[in-house]
Amino acid sequence: MSVYTDLGLKEVINANGKMTILGVSAASETVAEQVKQALKAYVIIDDLIDYTGKVIAEKTGAESGCPTCGAASGMAIAVAACIAGKELTKIEQLPDSRGLANEIILQKGQSVNFGGNLAQMIKVGGGIPVEVGSANKVEPEHIEGAITDRTAALFYVKSHHAVQKGMQSIETMVQIAHNHHLPLILDAAAEEDLKRYIKLGADLVIYSGAKALSGPTSGFIAGKSDLIAACKMQYKGIGRAMKVSKEAMVGLITALEQYDHRAMDVSRQKEEMEKVCNALNQVKGLTCYVAQDESGREIFRAEIKVDSRIAGLTAVELERQLRMGNPAIYLRSYYSNQGLLSIDPRPLLEGQADTIIAEIKRCLNGGL
Numbered sequence: 001m002s003v004y005t006d007l008g009l010k011e012v013i014n015a016n017g018k019m020t021i022l023g024v025s026a027a028s029e030t031v032a033e034q035v036k037q038a039l040k041a042y043v044i045i046d047d048l049i050d051y052t053g054k055v056i057a058e059k060t061g062a063e064s065g066c067p068t069c070g071a072a073s074g075m076a077i078a079v080a081a082c083i084a085g086k087e088l089t090k091i092e093q094l095p096d097s098r099g100l101a102n103e104i105i106l107q108k109g110q111s112v113n114f115g116g117n118l119a120q121m122i123k124v125g126g127g128i129p130v131e132v133g134s135a136n137k138v139e140p141e142h143i144e145g146a147i148t149d150r151t152a153a154l155f156y157v158k159s160h161h162a163v164q165k166g167m168q169s170i171e172t173m174v175q176i177a178h179n180h181h182l183p184l185i186l187d188a189a190a191e192e193d194l195k196r197y198i199k200l201g202a203d204l205v206i207y208s209g210a211k212a213l214s215g216p217t218s219g220f221i222a223g224k225s226d227l228i229a230a231c232k233m234q235y236k237g238i239g240r241a242m243k244v245s246k247e248a249m250v251g252l253i254t255a256l257e258q259y260d261h262r263a264m265d266v267s268r269q270k271e272e273m274e275k276v277c278n279a280l281n282q283v284k285g286l287t288c289y290v291a292q293d294e295s296g297r298e299i300f301r302a303e304i305k306v307d308s309r310i311a312g313l314t315a316v317e318l319e320r321q322l323r324m325g326n327p328a329i330y331l332r333s334y335y336s337n338q339g340l341l342s343i344d345p346r347p348l349l350e351g352q353a354d355t356i357i358a359e360i361k362r363c364l365n366g367g368l
Contacts, residue, residue, distance in 0.1 A: 011327035014347040015356055018190065020115050022330060024210040024217065025347065031254045035216055038250035045246065049232060052220070052249045059256045060205070061195045062222035066231040067209075067249050071189035071219040072114075072121050073242035074206035078185045078221055079104055079125030080238055081204070081230035082153040091237035097126035104185075105130045105146050106155040107138040109163030114189070118157065125238065127152065137166040140176065147180050157187045158197070160295040174201040183227060189219070192297060194259075203227055209248070215255030218248040266298050269345045272353060273302040276343060279357045280304060283364060285311025291342070301332065302343040304360075311364050315339045321363045322356075329359055 005011050014022045027035075049067060056065025068074040083102050084090035090100060104127040111131050112118050119129040130151075133142040143154070154177040156170055170186065177184040183203035191197070192212040197205045204227050209218030221231050235243060270290055277288035285307045293299040306315040313321070315336040322329040332342040343356060 013327050013329045013349075013352045013355060015343040015352070016330040016332045016347070017344040018208075018211040018214075018347060019330075022347075024208070025214040026349065027214055027216060027251065027255070028258070030258060031215055031251050034254040035247045035251040038247040043246050048246060048249050049235075049244075052253055053228065053232070055253050055256050056220050056222050059194055059259070060198055060222040062198045062205070062228075063225040064223065064228035066221045066228050067244045067252055068206075068219040068221060068239075069242050069244045069248060070210075070217060071187070071206050071208040072116055073239070074189075074219045074221050075118070075121040075185075075187060076125035076242070077231050077234045077239050078204045078206060078227075079122050079127040079153065079155075080234045081227055082183055082185065083126045084234070084237070085230045086233045088233075088236060091233055094126035094234075094238050095124055097128070100126070101150050101152045102126055103128045103130045103146075103148070103150045104153050104155050105132060105143060105151060106157065107131070107143070107167050108133050109135045109138065109167050110155075110157035110159075112157060112159065112161040114159065114161050118187070122155065129155075134166075136163055138168050140168060140172055143168065143173070143176050147176075147182070151180070151182060153177070153183045153185050155185045155187070156202070158191055158295070159187065159189065160293060160297075162295075164294060170197065170200050170202065177203070183224070190297075194222070198222060204231070209252040209255060213252070213255040213259050216248050216251035218244060218252040220252065266300065270300045272345050272348075273300055273343065276302040276353055276357060280360065283311075283361060285309075285364065286360075299344065299346065301345065304331075304341045304343070306339050306341065308339070313364060315341050318360070318363055322359055325359060327355070329356055331356075 018024050052067040053065040080094050104122050108131040122129045130146050132146045156173045174184050185204045186197050186202040187206050189208045190211045204223035206221050209215040273290045280286050280288040287305040290300050291303045308314040319333045319336050
């Protein structure tokens with residue numbers, strides 16, 4: 001039972017991933033206690049923003065950092081910072097950026113919907129998205145040819161949502177941006193390595209504080225000190241509508257301080273998912289195997305191939321039945337139209353993998 005079932009809401013088993021629509025993550029007791037204590041006291045918010053920025057810098061290797069209320073707001077704030085800088089008149093003008101260098105160049109295969117429209121987040125920050133190349137092929141010349149005196153920044157999306165082939169690399173985007181004295185903004189919302197992209201030369205890197213970190217609803221921007229100072233200034237403009245709370249910052253600090261992606265027990269993930277596969281491979285119409293995340297992260301999921309002719313249900317139908325049950329079981333279903341579902345081990349709580357196996361069998365009438 002949880003606070004949500006006490007409210008009369010349906011119990012949820014999250015095998016989808018660290019997804020916003022399911023509340024992202026379950027925080028540790030330490031993070032939860034610090035959030036509780038933060039809610040019970042007062043603080044000078046600007047001082048807390050600066051302190052949080054120092055922790056972000058320490059944990060990412062960046063020059064400085066800026067907390068945000070989420071990764072999506074981080075995108076808007078980073079774009080606004082590149083357009084308006086620290087000039088209050090320009091900051092208060094946004095999102096109306098007429099007369100300012102406001103074009104943000106991104107590769108067409110990276111103009112994605114992550115639950116919200118990425119191009120819209122750029123627009124919220126006053127940016128004009130300029131998509132270059134084709135959805136499956138971008139050449140350096142496409143990027144170079146789009147740069148004009150109206151260009152404010154280049155934007156790169158590191159995400160499983162983005163096209164994984166035919167795009168130019170982060171290194172190429174950094175080189176092009178810096179050759180033209182432009183900043184590169186990098187969306188790394190769900191990434192687990194907090195230092196990699198700063199090391200590669202990105203100027204502003206945006207993370208979720210709730211996904212890999214398992215912190216409260218929050219986000220942060222790590223990057224160059226002058227650009228981060230401009231990010232903080234956006235709280236006098238568009239950032240006011242997306243201000244980050246004191247409890248979110250304290251929870252984020254705690255999550256950052258206890259986080260070490262190198263300590264992730266990948267072998268445990270694999271072992272648990274192999275057990276799931278062994279059980280589901282005994283079910284008629286299902287073929288199950290362990291596969292790594294498509295964007296290269298060290299996440300190993302149980303991939304379930306559904307043969308509807310034998311199973312009696314399509315993957316789409318099976319996913320819906322599981323989702324409509326009680327508890328509601330959410331599998332990863334991006335490729336359900338191709339007969340493929342998957343189980344992400346990271347959000348699962350104790351015993352939930354067994355419940356998923358049992359419910360799949362029930363949906364398929366035992367399937368034996």
